[in-house]
Amino acid sequence: MRKRFDLLIYSWAWISTFAVFLTVSCLLWFLLSRGLPTIGKELFFGDASAWEAISGQVRVWDALWPACVGTLSLVFLAALMAVPLGVASGIYLACFATTPFKRILSLSVELLAGTPSIVMGLFGFALILFLRNTFFPDANTSLLLAASCLALLILPYLIFTTQAALESLSDEYRLIGPSLGLSQLQTVFHTLLPASGRGILGGVILSLGRAAEDTAVIMLTGVIANAGLPHGLLGKFEALPFRIFYLAAEYQNPAELNSAYSTALVLLCLTGILYGSALALHKTLEWQWNQH
Amino acid sequence: MLLQGAAIFSALIVLALFGFLVYFTLPLFSEGQFMELFSWHWRPFHGEFGILPMIAGTVLLAISAVLIAYPVGLGICLFIHGLGPTWLARPVLFLVHGMTGVPTVVYGFVAVFFLVPLLRTHFAHGTGFSLLAASLTLSILVLPTIVLLINTQLQQIVPTLRMTTEALGISRVHELTRISLPTASYGLLAAAILGFGRAVGDTLIALMVAGNAAQIPGSAFDSIRTLTAHIALVVATDSQSTIYHSLFAAGLILFMTTTSVNLLLHQIKRRVYREEQSA
Numbered sequence: 001m002r003k004r005f006d007l008l009i010y011s012w013a014w015i016s017t018f019a020v021f022l023t024v025s026c027l028l029w030f031l032l033s034r035g036l037p038t039i040g041k042e043l044f045f046g047d048a049s050a051w052e053a054i055s056g057q058v059r060v061w062d063a064l065w066p067a068c069v070g071t072l073s074l075v076f077l078a079a080l081m082a083v084p085l086g087v088a089s090g091i092y093l094a095c096f097a098t099t100p101f102k103r104i105l106s107l108s109v110e111l112l113a114g115t116p117s118i119v120m121g122l123f124g125f126a127l128i129l130f131l132r133n134t135f136f137p138d139a140n141t142s143l144l145l146a147a148s149c150l151a152l153l154i155l156p157y158l159i160f161t162t163q164a165a166l167e168s169l170s171d172e173y174r175l176i177g178p179s180l181g182l183s184q185l186q187t188v189f190h191t192l193l194p195a196s197g198r199g200i201l202g203g204v205i206l207s208l209g210r211a212a213e214d215t216a217v218i219m220l221t222g223v224i225a226n227a228g229l230p231h232g233l234l235g236k237f238e239a240l241p242f243r244i245f246y247l248a249a250e251y252q253n254p255a256e257l258n259s260a261y262s263t264a265l266v267l268l269c270l271t272g273i274l275y276g277s278a279l280a281l282h283k284t285l286e287w288q289w290n291q292h
Numbered sequence: 293m294l295l296q297g298a299a300i301f302s303a304l305i306v307l308a309l310f311g312f313l314v315y316f317t318l319p320l321f322s323e324g325q326f327m328e329l330f331s332w333h334w335r336p337f338h339g340e341f342g343i344l345p346m347i348a349g350t351v352l353l354a355i356s357a358v359l360i361a362y363p364v365g366l367g368i369c370l371f372i373h374g375l376g377p378t379w380l381a382r383p384v385l386f387l388v389h390g391m392t393g394v395p396t397v398v399y400g401f402v403a404v405f406f407l408v409p410l411l412r413t414h415f416a417h418g419t420g421f422s423l424l425a426a427s428l429t430l431s432i433l434v435l436p437t438i439v440l441l442i443n444t445q446l447q448q449i450v451p452t453l454r455m456t457t458e459a460l461g462i463s464r465v466h467e468l469t470r471i472s473l474p475t476a477s478y479g480l481l482a483a484a485i486l487g488f489g490r491a492v493g494d495t496l497i498a499l500m501v502a503g504n505a506a507q508i509p510g511s512a513f514d515s516i517r518t519l520t521a522h523i524a525l526v527v528a529t530d531s532q533s534t535i536y537h538s539l540f541a542a543g544l545i546l547f548m549t550t551t552s553v554n555l556l557l558h559q560i561k562r563r564v565y566r567e568e569q570s571a
Contacts, residue, residue, distance in 0.1 A: 002463075002466075005465070006463055006465040006466070009370065009375070009465045009468075009469060010375055010465065012363075012367045012370075013367045013368070013370040013371040013375040013376060014367075014371065014375070014376065015367065016363070016364040016365075016366075016367030016368050016371070017367065017368050017371040017376060017380075017384055019364065020364065020368060020387070020388075020391075020432075020435065021384075021387065023432060024387060024390075024391060026406070027394075027398075027399075027402050027406075030402055030405075030406050031398070031402065084298075085298050085301065085302060086302070088294065088295050088298035088299070089295070089298045089299040089301075089302040091295055092295035092296055092298060092299040093299060096295060096296065097299065104303070105299055105300075105302075105303045107555075107558060108302075108303040108306045108307075109302060109303065110554050110557075110558060111306050111550075111551050111554050111555075112302070112305060112306050112309075113554075114489055114493070114550045114551065114553060114554040115306075115309065115493070115547060115550055115551075116492070116493030116494070116495065116520060116546055116547075116550055117493070117495065118493075118495040118520045118523050118524060118543075118546070119309070119313075119493075119543050119546055119547050119550075120309075121523075122313070122523055122527075122539070122540070122543040123308075123309050123312055123313070125527060126312045126313070126315075126316050126540065127312070129316070129536070130312070130315075152305060152309075155302055155305070156302075159302060209393060212395075213395035213396065213397070214396075215395075215396065215397045215495070215496050216495035216496060216520070216524065219495075219524055219527070219528070220523070220524070220527050241395055241397040244397050244398070244401050245397050245400070245401075245496065245499075245500065248400070248401050248404050248405070248500060249500070260401070261405075264397075264398050264401050264402070267395055267397070267398060268394065268395065268398050271393050271394070271395055272390075272393055274393075275389075275390070275392070275393030276393075279389060
């Protein structure tokens, strides 16, 4: 009886692991086999030459270039807003906050982290409706709005990782500053922050990946299918994840469908690189600690 | 001071979110349209704005996704902690970590062109865009959340027990199912709740794969619409102000659901912390 139960649990562990491995392999094989053949200059720039497209001499239609630029500027703007705020909040939570205050702050950050991305998008949409009714009658969804909402989305990740990186430092590190007669602020900036820099950087990269992949937020805040290159902060824009979504629903011909496969592959590579480097940073950190 | 300001600002954002959602839902209460929301019919052209089918769709989809992902996730955790070969434990964990990096839209995309046609041909039943397809896809999305949470719990427990149980001649399965897992019971509960929260909040998979018909599904092969997909669809297609109110009501319900999920998790964490302190 015991034997049979053991066998059942064993086989369940093996089957579920194998099933997940199979699923992920299927996903990769499916995307690679259909997406890889169309990856090339044509996919990114259409008929224009690469230099003409990048320098903006020729407008690119039906190709990935505008979406790439859109996603990059989105991620850059979101990081510009969220990184200083998130890292500062993380430092405050880890090094300065008193216990009851810290509990309230952490709870609200946790709530923010749990909020679905579509609700963040809805928040941005509501903001525009609000502005239209009050101060700016012609406010509209735009690159700036989408980036701000994405910044809200990645803010909790930044706070958590910064806080965790600082709190995981050993007590020796914490005592260096006070033992030299430094103030708490000096301690943080001269000993603790340099020591946890890698951990914080890992968190920043992870949040960039999160900002690059999210679709629900930008759907409500200004992404459209054929915007071309983004026209400034208040213009509409294209983005890689939205292009995948759009093509999956509205592709006109097999060629467009094929380009959708390769777009998915490109986005997967982008987030893969970001997550991979964050993981690598984390690993080298662990390795360093083990050396001590 | 600057740091404190930043932290307070981050915390205030949650309040601002909540405030905006309530502010835009309020007209529903004052104009007496509130009860209209709680009807089973979404027919905007007939003036019926019921969002009950979407609530039912969200709950059904999230629960079925967790029901699929949870046993599999548990199996993987057991595999990592002793039932599989030791040299495979790290690669499997790496694979699960890697899955967290796959964009949701890519999962949705592959499901549309791989899973849905598969379901359509093998079960000659409808278009394939269904509750079943969506919950299978969504279960892959929530799987890493579940595995990683249970895994962190087991990592703290298993190494301290292994020597003792081996010395006592207790089998691996017996050790894991009778000692380690019961010890990690709060972690097991937290994993299920967090998985549910993730599943409720997802938009893209439901939007791309579930078919989006605002109805009560008669079977797993029927199409459903979730609250998240509803928000995305309404913003994309309509621009009447009456519809907007129902939009914010949907957003408010979502926000309150995930908030209660997180408050629950917070309570669990505090209880575990207290027990650790007293032990």
